[in-house]
Amino acid sequence: RRAHYAALRDKPSVTRDGTHITLLHNSGLVADLPMLDDTGAAGVGLFRTELQFMIASKLPRLHEQQELYAEAMAIAGERPVVFRLLDIGGDKVLPYQRSMAEENPAMGFRSIRLGLERPGLLRTQIRALLLAADGRPLKILVPMVTETFEFTQTKLVVQKEIDRLRRQGKAIPSRLELGVMVEVPSLLFELDQLLPEADFVSIGSNDLVQFLTASDRANPRVAKNYDPIGMPRLRAIRMVVDAARRYNIPITMCGELAGKPLEALALMAVGMTRLSMGPASIGPIKELVLNLDLKPIQMAVGAALSDGADGVTIRALLQEWIEKQ
Ligand code: PEP
Ligand code: MG
Numbered sequence: 001r002r003a004h005y006a007a008l009r010d011k012p013s014v015t016r017d018g019t020h021i022t023l024l025h026n027s028g029l030v031a032d033l034p035m036l037d038d039t040g041a042a043g044v045g046l047f048r049t050e051l052q053f054m055i056a057s058k059l060p061r062l063h064e065q066q067e068l069y070a071e072a073m074a075i076a077g078e079r080p081v082v083f084r085l086l087d088i089g090g091d092k093v094l095p096y097q098r099s100m101a102e103e104n105p106a107m108g109f110r111s112i113r114l115g116l117e118r119p120g121l122l123r124t125q126i127r128a129l130l131l132a133a134d135g136r137p138l139k140i141l142v143p144m145v146t147e148t149f150e151f152t153q154t155k156l157v158v159q160k161e162i163d164r165l166r167r168q169g170k171a172i173p174s175r176l177e178l179g180v181m182v183e184v185p186s187l188l189f190e191l192d193q194l195l196p197e198a199d200f201v202s203i204g205s206n207d208l209v210q211f212l213t214a215s216d217r218a219n220p221r222v223a224k225n226y227d228p229i230g231m232p233r234l235r236a237i238r239m240v241v242d243a244a245r246r247y248n249i250p251i252t253m254c255g256e257l258a259g260k261p262l263e264a265l266a267l268m269a270v271g272m273t274r275l276s277m278g279p280a281s282i283g284p285i286k287e288l289v290l291n292l293d294l295k296p297i298q299m300a301v302g303a304a305l306s307d308g309a310d311g312v313t314i315r316a317l318l319q320e321w322i323e324k325q
Contacts (some may be wrong), residue, residue, distance in 0.1 A: 005283025008290065009040035015292040021268065021287060024082075024276040026051075026254060030068060034074040035279045040286075043079035045276025046198060046202065046254040048143070050088045058096050062124050062131075062265065069132035082179065082202070082252075083129055084141040085154070086121065089114045091218070106210065106217075111144030116153055126161045135171030141179045141202055145187060148194045151180050155197070180242050181254075183207035191243040201244050202276075205255025209233055228257055229266040229314050235305055238270040245271070252276050261288050265318050268294055269301035297321060 013021050019227075024045030027033060033044070052060055052068050060068075072081055089110030093099055102108035115122035129140060140158065145151045155178055165172050180187075180194060183204030187194055195201065205228060206217050213235055215222040227233070239255075244251035252274035257263045259277030264285050267275065277285065297318070304312050 001283070005287070006038070008283060008286045009038070011286070011290060013042075013286055013289050015268075015289055015294045017293050017295050019268075019273060019294050020058055021289045022252075022274040023282050023289075024254075024274065025279050025282070026259075027258075027278050027279070028296065030071050030075065032279065033072055036076060036079060039282035041079075041277050041282050044072075044076060044081040045252050045274065047081050048087065050086050050092055053086065053088060053094055054092060056096075059094070059121075059155065061111055065125060065128035067131045068292075069129055070134070073132060073136065080137070080139055081137045082141050082254075084143055084181070085112060085115060086125055087111045087143040104112070104283045106207075110320040112142055112150055112154060113146075115146065115157065116150060119157065121155070122157055123161060126158055127164075130158075130161055130165055130173065131170070131177075132172075133173040135174055137175040137177075139177045139179065139200070141181060141200075142183060142203070143181045144207070145180050145182075145194075146184045146188055147186070151178075151194065152197055154178075183211070183255075185211050185236070188236055188239055191240065195247040195249060198249060199251045200252070201240065202252045202254045203237060203240055205237075205253060206259035208236070208255065209257075210235060227313070227315055229263050229318075231305060234266060234270060234314055237267065238305065239273070241271040250274060259285065261285065262315065262318050262322065264288060265292075265297065265322070266301065266314055268292070269297045269314075269318075270305070271298070291321050291325060 013023050022042050024043050025041050026046045027044045028048035065256035088094060092106050142151055142154050162172050177199035179200035179202055180198045181202050181204045207229045210217040213226040215226055217223055241251055253267050253272050254276040258267060258275035259281030261284060264275055301314060304317060
């Protein structure tokens with residue numbers, strides 16, 4: 001299979017009927033990055049910066065963070081890397097950091113909530129990213145935003161750090177893009193306030209599905225009962241895709257959903273054209289894309305979502321389609 005997928009590497013990622021699908025890696029370690037050459041992916045759609053923090057024995061210092069980001073950018077070269085700001089706290093506890101026991105860590109003091117309340121940590125990371133970019137373009141993604149003000153506040157922190165660099169006569173990124181993760185359901189009802197503030201959007205399917213269904217993503221006993229591409233979830237995803245299109249900003253799916261064929265098909269069917277996944281999934285998804293006539297599936301899924309046709313599940317519909325291939 002490896003040789004088979006390797007042969008697809010240099011083929012443009014376009015469906016049979018001409019829709020370009022951008023395939024990207026989820027990553028977090030510099031060691032993963034050379035795999036971009038093997039898979040032929042267009043870049044890194046999600047770089048989980050907390051991994052460096054989780055494998056360290058103490059809080060990585062500014063220069064250590066900067067070195068890691070610079071190395072990641074150097075290996076990626078012309079291919080873009082989307083650096084997600086620290087998503088620690090909750091279940092991603094750092095052994096060397098004091099934290100309070102929480103009843104519900106996934107819904108607790110984590111991620112950008114922690115970043116905004118502990119601005120030292122956030123500022124240092126942003127400074128490290130700006131320095132690592134050293135005048136090149138930079139993309140930063142903000143996780144676990146629940147209300148628009150958390151995103152705009154993060155933007156202010158970034159702006160302050162840019163002003164600081166400028167005063168010091170250091171290079172600032174030639175182009176800086178700030179994106180927001182949609183993974184907390186409340187944002188679905190604030191897209192018209194949120195999206196005008198953002199340069200791009202990323203859906204985190206792992207958390208979005210967990211919170212939409214109130215079922216722990218790490219607990220198969222409950223999570224297995226709710227299909228991530230069930231009607232309500234797919235409608236929510238479509239809502240974000242449509243809104244991103246209205247505001248003319250790129251949207252990427254960066255949760256694990258995009259790396260599974262049937263699920264990827266559902267995502268493309270609702271208009272998602274940028275999919276970020278574990279590197280091992282690129283080959284199989286690329287093969288799916290190359291053999292795909294997307295328009296008829298978009299019509300069928302669109303109709304099913306609108307009518308909520310009785311007894312039709314999207315999964316069954318897509319399964320049938322794949323078997324006919
Ligand atoms: C997600 O929630 O889907 C996501 C991409 O982030 P993480 O899995 O790191 O929470
Ligand atoms: Mg998440």
